[in-house]
Each structure stands twice: as C-alpha cells, then as structure tokens.
Amino acid sequence: xxxxxxxxxxMNPIAMARWRGPAQSAGPTxxxxxxxxRPTWEEVKKxxxxxxxxxxxxxxxxxxxxxxxxxxxxxxxEKVLSGNESSSKKRERKKRKKKKSCRSSSSSSSSxxxxxxxxxxEEDKKQGKRRKKKKNRSHKxxxxxxxxxxxxxxxxxxxxxxxKDETEKEKYISVSRKRKKIYPEDKPLSSESSSESDYEExxxxxxxxxxxxxxxxxxxxxxxxxxxxxxxxxxxxxxxS
Numbered sequence: 001x002x003x004x005x006x007x008x009x010x011m012n013p014i015a016m017a018r019w020r021g022p023a024q025s026a027g028p029t030x031x032x033x034x035x036x037x038r039p040t041w042e043e044v045k046k047x048x049x050x051x052x053x054x055x056x057x058x059x060x061x062x063x064x065x066x067x068x069x070x071x072x073x074x075x076x077x078e079k080v081l082s083g084n085e086s087s088s089k090k091r092e093r094k095k096r097k098k099k100k101s102c103r104s105s106s107s108s109s110s111s112x113x114x115x116x117x118x119x120x121x122e123e124d125k126k127q128g129k130r131r132k133k134k135k136n137r138s139h140k141x142x143x144x145x146x147x148x149x150x151x152x153x154x155x156x157x158x159x160x161x162x163x164k165d166e167t168e169k170e171k172y173i174s175v176s177r178k179r180k181k182i183y184p185e186d187k188p189l190s191s192e193s194s195s196e197s198d199y200e201e202x203x204x205x206x207x208x209x210x211x212x213x214x215x216x217x218x219x220x221x222x223x224x225x226x227x228x229x230x231x232x233x234x235x236x237x238x239x240x241s
Contacts, residue, residue, distance in 0.1 A: 168199075173199070
C-alpha cells in the first residue's frame with residue numbers, strides 16, 4: 001500500500017479575488033441611505049403641532065385630577081376637624097370632673113400634709129446633724145492616720161540610721177581587732193571604749209575632708225566663672241573698638 005498524495009496546488013488569493021469579482025453586500029448601501037424617503041417641511045410642522053396638542057390634553061387631564069383631589073382633601077379635613085372638636089369637648093368634661101374631685105380631696109389632705117411636712121422637716125434636721133457628725137469623725141480619723149504615718153516614718157528613719165551606725169562601728173571594731181592580732185608589737189590590745197573613740201575620730205576626720213573638698217570645688221567653679229566673664233568682656237571691647 002502506497003501513501004496518499006495530499007499535496008494541493010498553490011493559488012494566489014489576489015488573483016482569485018479578481019476572478020470572483022465584486023462581493024455582493026447583504027445590507028443597504030450608502031447610496032440607499034442617502035436616497036431614503038424624507039418628509040417635507042410641511043409634514044414636519046404637522047408632526048410638531050400634533051405633539052403640542054397631545055401635551056395640552058395631558059395637562060387638561062392633570063388639572064381635572066388635581067381638582068378632584070382637592071375636593072377629597074376638603075372632605076377629609078372636615079371629618080377630622082369634627083372628630084377633634086368632639087374629642088376636645090370630652091377632654092374638657094373629664095378635666096372638670098377631675099378638678100371637682102381634687103378640690104374635695106385637697107381640703108381633707110391639707111391637714112394631713114401640714115402634719116407630714118413638720119415631721120419631714122424634723123427628720124431632715126436629724127439627718128443633717130448625723131451627716132455633720134460623720135464628716136467630723138472621718139476628718140479626725142484621717143488626720144490621726146496621717147500623723148501616725150508621719151511619726152512611723154520618722155521612727156523608721158531613726159531606727160535605720162542607728163542600725164547603720166551600729167554596723168559601721170562593729171565593722172571598724174572587728175577590723176581594728178584583726179590588725180592588732182596581726183601586728184601585736186605595734187599596739188597592745190585595748191578595750192572596746194578605745195575602739196569606739198577611734199571610730200568617732202575617724203568619722204569626724206572624714207566629715208572634715210568632705211567639707212574641705214566641697215569648698216575647693218566651689219572655689220574652682222568661681223574661678224572658672226570669673227575667667228569666662230573676663231574673656232567675654234575682652235571680646236566685647238574688641239568688637240566695640
């Protein structure tokens with residue numbers, strides 16, 4: 001079995017289109033659109049007049065509807081007003097009855113109200129006195145609590161200072177004892193009173209040193225300020241000159 005020959009001859013598309021000729025259009029052409037039937041000026045005027053007449057008829061219909069609607073509104077208003085008048089009359093009658101009953105009851109309740117008002121005033125006075133007493137008590141308790149807290153804080157500060165002094169003394173005594181044990185030839189063993197006096201002397205010496213250091217620092221700061229002031233004054237003189 002041999003293979004089929006599927007080869008096709010080449011055809012030039014441009015030549016084929018020329019051979020077929022012009023294509024036939026399915027819809028209307030431009031010439032048909034230009035040659036369409038058109039109305040004359042008189043026919044156009046007639047169409048506009050017909051439109052105006054139609055609008056006039058619609059306006060007349062709307063006016064009639066509005067007149068009918070106004071009549072219905074007036075009828076409904078009359079009904080509502082008549083109902084309101086009847087309800088207002090009923091309300092006035094009820095108010096008159098209530099006033100008569102209140103007058104009869106007020107004469108009987110006036111005596112009771114006078115007694116109750118006097119009782120209520122007395123109760124208010126008692127309550128005011130109680131409130132004042134409570135306020136005074138609360139104020140006094142708050143002041144006492146503040147005083148107690150301040151006294152406790154002062155006592156705690158004093159206790160802390162005493163503990164610090166005692167610990168420092170014990171440290172100094174222990175250190176002096178160790179030195180004496182290590183160097184027994186220099187200083188013989190002394191009593192606790194001598195160690196305490198030595199400790200006090202050292203504390204005073206430290207205070208003196210701190211005071212002297214502060215004075216020196218203050219003097220240095222003053223000298224620096226004077227130098228800066230002199231430099232600034234010299235610069236001003238040069239600029240002015």
